Amino acid sequence: ETVLTQSPATLSLSxxxxxxxxxRASQSVITYLAWYQQKPGQAPRLLIYDGxxxxxxxxxxxxxxxxxxxxxxxxxxxxxxxxxxxYCQQRSNWPPTFGQGTRLEIK
Amino acid sequence: xxxxxxxxxxxxxxxxxxxxxCAASGFTFSSNYMNWVRQAPGKGLEWVSxxxxxxxxxxxxxxxxxxxxxxxxxxxALFLQMNSLRPEDTAVYxxxxxxxxxxSPGYFFEWGQGTLVTVSS
Numbered sequence: 001e002t003v004l005t006q007s008p009a010t011l012s013l014s015x016x017x018x019x020x021x022x023x024r025a026s027q028s029v030i031t032y033l034a035w036y037q038q039k040p041g042q043a044p045r046l047l048i049y050d051g052x053x054x055x056x057x058x059x060x061x062x063x064x065x066x067x068x069x070x071x072x073x074x075x076x077x078x079x080x081x082x083x084x085x086x087y088c089q090q091r092s093n094w095p096p097t098f099g100q101g102t103r104l105e106i107k
Numbered sequence: 108x109x110x111x112x113x114x115x116x117x118x119x120x121x122x123x124x125x126x127x128x129c130a131a132s133g134f135t136f137s138s139n140y141m142n143w144v145r146q147a148p149g150k151g152l153e154w155v156s157x158x159x160x161x162x163x164x165x166x167x168x169x170x171x172x173x174x175x176x177x178x179x180x181x182x183x184a185l186f187l188q189m190n191s192l193r194p195e196d197t198a199v200y201x202x203x204x205x206x207x208x209x210x211s212p213g214y215f216f217e218w219g220q221g222t223l224v225t226v227s228s
Contacts, residue, residue, distance in 0.1 A: 032213065034214050034215075036152075036215070042220075043201055043218035043219060043220055043221055044152065044201075044215070044218055045218070046214065046215060046216055046217070049214050049216075055216065087151065087152055089152070089215075091211070091212070091213025091214055092213075094165075094213075095154055095165075095167055096154045096214075097154070098151055098152040098153070098154070099151070100151050101151050
């Protein structure tokens with residue numbers, strides 16, 4: 001199965017700063033990659049799919065990029081509600097798999 | 108508004124069984140892929156099972172031959188029958204909409220709040 005490795009494990013930033021989270025796949029997933037946000041005690045929420053398409057209702061400060069094996073999620077200017085755990089997920093190679101997550105914490 | 112509400116979780120003994128349910132509303136259930144995704148306490152996300160609109164089903168290797176996914180399109184309901192439960196099946200189980208049948212499956216567009224399954228003696 002395709003292994004997704006996210007980095008860093010934890011990212012400490014302040015509100016207003018720019019965040020860049022990385023996801024690397026063990027084999028090409030073309031652009032079939034999604035990003036999810038999960039806050040404590042809540043279900044995950046889809047942010048980005050097909051590498052760069054924002055899901056319904058997702059603010060424009062969230063953007064996705066990449067293709068093949070290297071992908072990034074960028075949050076242009078952090079809001080207080082953005083501090084959470086972020087997961088990447090691929091659907092190119094069956095079964096669908098998730099990365100281990102990046103915790104974005106307030107510095 | 109899409110709503111997914113899971114139920115049926117609880118405590119089960121190793122080797123026991125549980126059936127999870129997911130009540131769906133706010134979209135055309137019968138034309139959507141549906142999934143179960145789980146999350147062990149303090150851990151990451153793991154896809155468990157997918158069912159197509161027409162009923163074809165797929166499973167993670169970790170649950171194959173023990174879990175069965177099925178749906179009742181007349182009641183907008185999704186189910187997961189879990190047999191031969193193991194302690195490592197302990198997790199929050201989420202029901203997740205996988206998109207319309209015109210698209211390819213594999214993403215999880217909306218999620219329920221989850222139901223906790225604990226397997227312990």
